[in-house]
Amino acid sequence: MPDTSPTRADVLLAAATLGLVAVAVAADQQSPGGAALAVVVGGALGGLVLCARRWPLPALVATAVVILGYYALDLPPVGVAAPAAAVLYRASERGRVVPAAVVAGSLLAVSVVARLAEGDDIAVVVGTELGSEAALLLAVIALGDAVRNRRSLRAALVRQAVAADEERHREAARQVEAERLRIAREVHDTLGHTISVITLQSAVAREALADSDPAQAEDALAAIRSVSGSAMAELRATLGTLRREPGPREPVPGFDQLAALVDGVRRGGLAVDLRIEGSVDTLPAVVGSTVYRVVQEALTNVLRHAEATRVTVTVRATPGRLTLEVVDDGRGGPPAGDGTGQGLRGMAERIALLGGTVETGTIETGSAEPGTSGGFRVSVHLPLTGVAA
DSSP: OOOOSOOHHHHHHHHHHHHHHHHHHHHOOSOHHHHHHHHHHHHHHHHHHHHTTTOHHHHHHHHHHHHHHHHHTTOOOOOSHHHHHHHHHHHHHTTOHHHHHHHHHHHHHHHHHHHHHTTOOHIIIIIIIHHHHHHHHHHHHHHHHHHHHHHHHHHHHHHHHHHHHHHHHHHHHHHHHHHHHHHHHHHHHHHHHHHHHHHHHHHHHHHHHHTTOHHHHHHHHHHHHHHHHHHHHHHHHHHHHHHTOOSOOOOOOOGGGHHHHHHHHHTTTOEEEEEEESOOTTSOHHHHHHHHHHHHHHHHHIIIIIOOSEEEEEEEEETTEEEEEEEEOSSOOSOTTOOOSHHHHHHHHHHHHTTOEEEEEEEEOSSSSTTOEEEEEEEEEEEOTTOOO
16 A cells, blocks of 8 residues: 655645645735745645645545635735646556546646636737746646656556566476475385385295295395385486486486386286387387386286286377286275375376376276175376477
């Protein structure tokens, strides 16, 4: 809300208005009694200047009435433009341009009519004095409106700058949050899969040692070493990105590493069938990375929870669309929509970033008993149009 208290400029304008009337009275020595009244009227006009910031319309009307009353008392002439100029400026500066123009025009009209009625020369009244007073009134009204517009423009620019700064802060916060979620997904997917494979291979190694099968135990330990090394490389790359460390980064896993991912799970004793239909060599890297992470998470869930003996991974690339299905023959899981774990949530976030959809749920068998489990399915549909390579 704008400040409506009188300023130093208002005080100066009020004093100038009072001084104008006082000078006119001092120059006219014919009516000493009227001089005191003229000074009172001048003080009233000055007081209205001080009120114009808070009450521009009442101050306008009151100023017109005081000026007309001043001349009605036949006091020394001071014109109509000079006494009204300060209030007209302040009123237009407060956004009352039309009322200010109406009051100025009315004062000029009354002045002209009164001067002509008194017998003054029309050429002097209309040609000289009317033009100069009209120019002064127009100038102060235009100046007040220009000051108001400039102030409004400055305020609008300040608001825009504040809004832009707030938007920059919001965008920075969104980017930080998105990066935090990305890193959380990467760490979860990498560690989750690695720990599951290590757990499985450790069990295989223990059984092999118990059965006096050192070759199988050695294979299991080699698998543990391999998957641990890969996990450490991915974690270093992720932390390097977080710390903005220079240097080469580990390549993002994609379609070319799906076979290695599946082989690592197979070595733990789980039969995994990988089927790739269509050409995936020319697909965007971000699609390959997303597919890799979804398969990794799905296989991790199978190792942890499904108690399955076989998993089928199908990647089907068609013009404009890629479909991925991971189906196991385990004990199934919660109905679609009930899985609220970090893995399923991260999976859905990855797919949503590419404009795709993911469905997860238990596979119902054809038996008569409702709810009988036939495994768990992860089904992903990704559009390929509009995805950057």
